[in-house]
Amino acid sequence: MQNPQPAARQVSRQVSREQLASQAAALLARLRDKAPRVHCITNSVAQNFTANALLALGAIPSMTLSAEEIGAFVARSDALLVNLGTFDSERREATALAVASARQNGLPWVLDPVFVDRAPSRAAYARDLIVLEPKAVRLNVAEFTALAGHEPLPEAVAQTARDWRSVIGLSGATDLITDGARTATIANGHPLMARVTAMGCAASAIVAACLAAEEDAFVATASAMLIVGVAGEHAAAKAEGPGSFAAAILDALYNIGGKTLAALART
Amino acid sequence: MQNPQPAARQVSRQVSREQLASQAAALLARLRDKAPRVHCITNSVAQNFTANALLALGAIPSMTLSAEEIGAFVARSDALLVNLGTFDSERREATALAVASARQNGLPWVLDPVFVDRAPSRAAYARDLIVLEPKAVRLNVAEFTALAGHEPLPEAVAQTARDWRSVIGLSGATDLITDGARTATIANGHPLMARVTAMGCAASAIVAACLAAEEDAFVATASAMLIVGVAGEHAAAKAEGPGSFAAAILDALYNIGGKTLAALART
């Protein structure tokens, strides 16, 4: 009897550049046609840019946090974003009501566990939310490490996705997206994206918008991250710094189509 | 005895394109000269863009919501905006204090009943505010229908304006402004305006700024909506998408003058 081969542990299948780009293009057309409503619980720093990114792409944002009405707003939405950026008692109450409403109404929701590496109370709170099975968790390497307790080696991330029963969208110089069975890498993006506040929050909102237009959460998450990365590259070519870049990426999200995705996608 | 003629029910008089443009130009010059202070109760998504729109036009915004000091801020202002965009207990307390201060000090105030069509508690709250006789109510068709209980046919809107004792500024593909006796239509604007968050909130703040520079609330409201629509068209000609458009409309609000209003106004 042979020992198990290392290959037997390679459980996630890599998706090709061409498949990613064509799936993203099809999703984007559906999204613009549907104009999904995306309710966002996000920090006050990020609200404006997040709303503008959703509008630029073709989705309709709403942002109320009021306990009296957030359940009604989520029930009439097509997807929900929960972002921990500024984290206070009002947002925690809003989050409990909003996630309950999303689950009751069968709506997809996305968790963006911002800054869980900076304060232990955030990490504990994020873990309680992950148990409620967001369709996708979008986060960076420091945040992943704080939550998962280990470095984001590709197959370890795939295992974490299976454990969490969520698609993981890990942002970095190369993004890694996995549902445990499939893996995509995306090498698009530009350093100026790190010089505009709320760029990651807006990307997570775009994941939510894509989940409203695509049942397959892996395809939705990978498409969203490809669209954002390509838009960033496209915008950087026109920008003279982070101020003009922030405007240019909104223009790019509005104008981007299948041809640009196919031409610029890198894995 | 004859039956009443249909014409007898036509109680509101249509204002001409030329009159609208010349009144708006005169008001704009007065506004820039006076630099009125406008206190804004608005949602956190809209605060930054609203403040920048007021500054671009030549007004001075303030935005505090603190119960301790909002009365003092409103008392030292020239007009007040109440926007229901994100609607929480802090903003409701601030609104009660601010409206009371505006009424005591004889200041004009504007109501923007955002999203009253989405949650019944908002509609009830907005109706309680309308009883306090804002000088103007700026809203869209869905919001009007939710509050008035009927579709916005022109003469029905005029009747509602008389009932509310407020000027109504109804935004849409063609804006309709009426005080019950006079009606103006404005066909300016651009689809990109719907792709920038807080554009309507900023327009309502500009109505408040115009009320601070013009006693006649109908002229103030119609002028404000003309200025915003013309600025939007002017900006769209320079924009490549919603990001560059948001900057361009602020530039337009800063640069616009009587000649542009006269040239571009459409009714």
Place this chain on the structure above:
Amino acid sequence: MQNPQPAARQVSRQVSREQLASQAAALLARLRDKAPRVHCITNSVAQNFTANALLALGAIPSMTLSAEEIGAFVARSDALLVNLGTFDSERREATALAVASARQNGLPWVLDPVFVDRAPSRAAYARDLIVLEPKAVRLNVAEFTALAGHEPLPEAVAQTARDWRSVIGLSGATDLITDGARTATIANGHPLMARVTAMGCAASAIVAACLAAEEDAFVATASAMLIVGVAGEHAAAKAEGPGSFAAAILDALYNIGGKTLAALART
């Protein structure tokens, strides 16, 4: 015995244009190398632009106000900004915790006493904070007068700086910076800076970022105000109004270097 000469009361020494520009250039290089973390307690109107200004310059902003975690965030930061722009019970609690954490950890902090001239409760609160010895207080003439109880004649400002044991950065057509022993004047800037909301708040955040890269609080404050003024002039040359100016000043903060500072600095 002779009477004291007027010269004997001239206690503050004027710093030259060349020294200002070269110190600012050296500081800016260190700041970009260090990428300091700056925690900001600021109003919701200003949060987005303030974060973007810090990112453009090369610092890393954080903005949480949550009582549970603000102490931990400040402890892991390199400097703290306290801005009174919108002033509510949440921000007052956050301020008490944040200033205590900064003092315990030996971190520099900056006070921006926005609108203390508009409501007496703000002025009283700001005076309580000044007793806690911020490294710098950045404010305009109306705010200075409300707090100090006298007009900002240069030597009176120097005396106030000694009384407060803080560097004072007084903004105006010509900025005045003094620690009581040294004085700098900066004549850079542009009227469009007053047409973009949160420009002063962002300038105060940049003072905090500079304090994280320079022990001498006078040099840090003067450098920050020179960088902001020169960036404003540079941006105005490219802008068509306040919308394009807001983007252009972020681009300028990103691109500015020693050559531009040396060429454009005016005292």
